[in-house]
Amino acid sequence: MAYLCKLITPPGGIVLDPFCGSGSTGVAAIREGFRFIGIEREAEYVEIIKNRLVRSVKRIFVCSPYKGNTVLNVNRALQYCREVVLQGHSPYAPHAYLPLILNDNNPGERILGTLAGVAFLGVCDELWAYYDVEPSEGMKFEIAAAQNIGIPIKHFDVKGITRNVQPL
DSSP states (O other): OHHHHHHHSOTTOEEEESSOTTSHHHHHHHHTTOEEEEOOOOHHHHHHHHHHHHHHSOEEEEEOOOSSSHHHHHHHHHHHHHHHHHTTOEEEOGGGTHHHHSOTTSHHHHHHHHHHHHGGGGGOSEEEEEOSSSOOHHHHHHHHHHHHTTOOEEEEOTTSOBOOOOOO
């Protein structure tokens, strides 16, 4: 189904399945980054479809700089999260909210925040790293943690353009 979705759907397009059944087309569409509209008249299949679609959404760990211009960097992190959602995935960006409850200038609290964020890597499907020239020290820690547990990593510049990089 993924092959057919890619074959006939333009980038950013919508896949329509008027006879949804168990939702296989929807799962394939979402995994390939398409939006999806499914129609099913049999009520017994609707719960199956909902459960399959929820499980098909990728959980993306958004990794980007925090230190420096924190207002700009948090706004960028939120924009990256928006892009993740618009691609049909679920973002997690700990640096966008943990500094609101922890003091980033306190080394102990910074370590706790970093560990709290990395703890969620195990349930994420991918890590997407956004940076200008090179990842920050905190990002390098997150990227190394993802590598250690075998989570795929994608690298982007600050505009969201894919980078071709070797593992750190």
